[in-house]
Amino acid sequence: MCGIVGYIGELDAKEVLLKGLEKLEYRGYDSAGIAVRNEDGITVFKEKGRIADLRAAIDTSVEASVGIGHTRWATHGVPNRKNAHPHQSATGRFTLVHNGVIENYHLLQKAYLKGIQLASDTDTEIIVQLVDLFVSEGLSTEDAFRKTLGLLHGSYALALLDREDADVIYVAKNKSPLLVGVADTFNVIASDAMAMLQVTNQFVELHDKEVVLVRKDGVTITNLEGTVMERAPFTAELDASDIEKGTYPHYMLKEMDEQPTVIRKIMQAYTGEDDALTVDPEILAALNEADRLYIIAAGTSYHAGLVGKEYFEKIAKIPVEVHISSEFGYNMPLLSEKPLFIFISQSGETADSRQVLVKIKEQGYKSLTVTNVPGSTLSREADYTLLLHAGPEIAVASTKAYVAQIAVLAVAAYVTAKEKGIDVDFDLKQELAIVANNIQTVIDRKDDLEKIAEDYLKIARNAFFIGRNLDFCVSLEGALKLKEISYIQAEGFAGGELKHGTIALIEDGTPVFALVSQKAVALNIRGNVKEVTARGANACIISMEGMAEDDDAFILPKTHALLTPLVSVVPLQLISYYAALHRRCDVDKPRNLAKSVTVE
């Protein structure tokens, strides 16, 4: 959460910073600010609201070629101008942007800053005040920065400007993402390479607790002991067009439309020279050796994990537990003798999942990250990585990453089964090719789905999603999609469970979306639909060819029974999208949310 950028060079820093922040807005969008330094000193602009509000508030006559910027998702202190970054020390000498959470900020304030009147309610301000304090006690800025870092407990990506030295931006990170972008006549920093693709595609990875001095003509990285670290830049394999909306009104729509291509890309990426599906042999060995898999994830990725469990159990015959990451780390169940941990995370930065990874690594267990972002924290810190190949997902509501996660888990389970000599009675590659076409068929029927959204949800206060077996997993995801972007209260339920209490909420007209794609339980779920319609519910049945009945609202093309989630989720995504549009919600940036949740 929160995105930071910095620029030091010859161009107009304001424009590079603003463009960078626009690309990072997915990380937080309740307030934003920049600070630029020129011969007159440091000027700070900040505003509550979006980057567009900040842009409007900037005095364009201020020229500077050094600066830092921030887009915020509030953790400490309400989203307002006062709490927006950058923050300055009481003397005005130091200016700082921060992404992360400083857990011991109260203790530090009491221990060091008693006499200082704070200007904000943020944890961040403590950091900049400490640097100023230590400089006033005689340390150089670099030493004061280093000393301050040594006192911080928590997560941070930081960029600091010193009014007395125009030539350097002081940078550090711990558990929060941060990259340095390099070029001949300037250097930049950013929480995500995407933000600085506008000026460079060469980036240097930073490690936790390093102290980095970014100058116009060079970057110096030192470790905690002060030893200089040499690190070659890497090329960000991103195409600027991947991160543009193009002619689409919303990223979410673009990303849903990309889903057939994503499935095809995954098939390509995981096909070996013999034309068969393949996975890195080391990963296969780890999966094979495990006596139980522990899938750890949050939100949509957790929902993908529930489907993944079915694949590993049914196809590869390995027992699996799926856990919500924020629960697992603080309440670990009894583990098996040879567990393998699988972290599913689109961003690869989710703090809830990372805290589990840190703990299981301390206990010596192996881990595999399934992520969309190569080089992300979870990818770097796990033993192995499987990439999603979905391309950047920018809309806050995850769509293409969810189907990519499920497809990659299917590939991993399938190849593991083959490796184990298990007789698998279907050709996954062939079935995934059908899935890609089937997703396209659903996408081509957007008008029908828009009409369903209007008919069932236009005036709804709440909605239920029901299904059994794999359809239950997808109903959880359907409900999450609807609530997060349309703010209609929505819950996903196992079809048989509603009658154990929640059916009390069914009134005349309550929308209930029922998925019918699993033959073995098709009659049972239709029975559950009868129970709710008898109590006035407005049931919308989404069934699969071969199981459809006359009054069903939408019929999905026939898909392999294990792969139905890849197709059945698509109408639910699109219905949610249109329901949100009808309510004039900000589809790509729903309230209170951010794309990358880097706080616990």
Ligand code: F6R
């Ligand atoms: C919902 C959504 C979130 C994320 C969750 C985990 O649409 O995107 O629920 O799935 O915050 O994020 P990652 O997958 O990045 O770990």
